[in-house]
Amino acid sequence: MTTQRNALVTGANKGIGFETARRLAAMGFKVWLGARDAGRGETAVEALRDEGLDVEWLALDVASDESVAAAAKAVAARASGLDVLVNNAGIAPGYVDALGPDGRYGRPPSREDIADVKATYDVNVFGPVRVAQAFLPLLLASPAARMVMVSSYLGSLARAAGNTQSPNVMGYGSSKTALNAITLAFARELAPRGILVNAAAPGYTATDLNAQRGGRTVQQAAEVIVRLATLEAGGPTGGYFDENGPLPW
Template sequence: MTTKTNALITGANKGIGLETARRLAAMGFKVWLGARDAERGEAAARVLRNEGLDVEWLALDVASDDSVAAAARNLTAQVSSLDVLVNNAGIAPGYVDALGPDGRYERPPSREDVADMQATYDVNVFGPVRVTQAFLPLLLAAPAARIVMVSSYLGSIARAAGNIQSPNVMGYGSSKTALNAITVAFARELSPRGIMVNAAAPGYTATDLNAHRGGRTVQQAARVIVHLATQEAGGPTGGYFDENGPLPW
């Protein structure tokens, strides 16, 4: 078993997850790329290894109890502890189809597809719960583990209620609101055990999730995630942040 500091990132074969993996690996972590597709996961890991980084693919579908359990067993057989967990995997089915010609979201809550919402919650809400619970023994074995939940500005009820210009994306937005609540719940439990748990809002980033219409780069988006994943003891836990500081719930 390796004793090197280890980080696991879900949904890490592309976008913000891949850039976060690159940043953490460059800082000296051995990074495990959680991805459900073997070909894509291996290809992403190979790209980073070609950059001289210590990266491996880990088969992990956050929407599957069996896959998450198998991934936890697999990693436990290879490492003695897990120092960082980034719950990054997320989906927004139907989001791109609801974008108008000007890039604005045009599907009101009265026409939201309930099946899309259920799929969204299974990945964006229940996924981080499954993964955090499954890997908790490894996290507790680290001297001071960090958990980062990748949230969104759309998860802020205060921002949505106070800004009529904010996109009214009920399915995806409410999933991130729920993720924020989950962040606080895990932080309350794990803080006495030395684990910090925070939510990060990377901003509207150009990724496959929004057909690359976002205005921020993955390099910009990864900053707050990496900061929260590597903060020193005594830092905040149970918070919701962008790169400029705390956000309103």
Template sequence: MSEQTIALVTGANKGIGYEIAAGLGTLGWQVGVGARDEQRRESAVAKLRANGVDAFGVPLDVTDDASVAAAARLLETGAGGLDVLVNNAGVTGGGRQRPGDVDLAAVRAAVDVNVIGVVRVTEAMLPLLRRSASPRVVNMSSGVGSLARQSASAGEHQTGPLSVAYGPSKTMLNAVTIQYARALARTNILVNAACPGFTATDLNGFRGVRTPQQGAAIAIRLATLPDDGPTGGYFEDAGVIPW
């Protein structure tokens, strides 16, 4: 394992993912920019390097087994290992998601990337993380994944639009986060879910009220937790989010 902390951020070629990579890079970390699109990936790497970040590209499609396996090999042989995994790549699923008018393809797309993709990448990277002195896994969730905030009893505190694709996929991601935290409780791997808030990205047509840099802050905080930090939690800038 390299003495330099090594992080992989999926979906890091733009938006919140890019800002997470930039923020971790300012700490002196080596950052893998995970992304499918070669041109956007290499453009992001070049921009990060121009700003002094030790960045490198990681070809990565979280929906493809072979791509994820190749990314793990690249990190092991090229970078020397992995200390921090930020599962940031995500999609809305597109299509119709309102109950009563649902495009099942939208549900499949959201779950494939936001849940199965996270499991696929995490499973592939766990052998590398186990060798790290202070490994961290951060899963980028959303406030709409909170059942407490989505429930009818939440009243005026309800959050997000009606959806049976994107929102529920983040709820399932939260459940997956808990399961990994439970399984790894006797190890030094801390696993947490992060909510960036309503951030202006292409995911929401840039309708968000927070900047990508603001949205990245919680992920950076969880990626840099001390060894006695929390695991199995769900956090936003203001603190703990009810599940």
């Protein structure tokens, strides 16, 4: 008799999160599709159920302590453990408005709105911490849980320092740098418990975050996330990867 594997993907009603949920469900996971909005969440779930996949909407606003706590309680009432947690939810307020006609980002750090930076950190940095802490008992109940933080190439300090052509997006980029540090911190704590924690850079993907201007598909982007979410025992932990291998911090 096999025990059903459970996965949670945050921010999964569209884009990379939706494709990640689809891929994990197709591999046999029951996927909890985390989304703030009931209408969009249920619509996404129905689309995946139409493909014969076991997916359920989970009301989850990663910027709300109360919402995250309620979501963890809801999953705990239905599942004995959580095998995969993908912290995918992310925002970049003001990013699309700052894109020029050539698609390049045109707002320097000196003109970024502090309120936007705070909102970005609340979702992109504090959100994954909230979710990881709230769902940790369920992850520890799994024999070999995996946690994936969806980062970005813009989170790499080494790449930013060596490439003046890369977008200088202070709020979003630094939030992903912070997320990389959080990835390493959780990996160090949880390695003795058998939980592998890694950060994934899906690349510049066509999503609503960038007004669909990215050059990669969500199918390509989900590849590294799913790979890290399904690592075999003995796989890497505390790393930062794209589909081709390790990235410089």
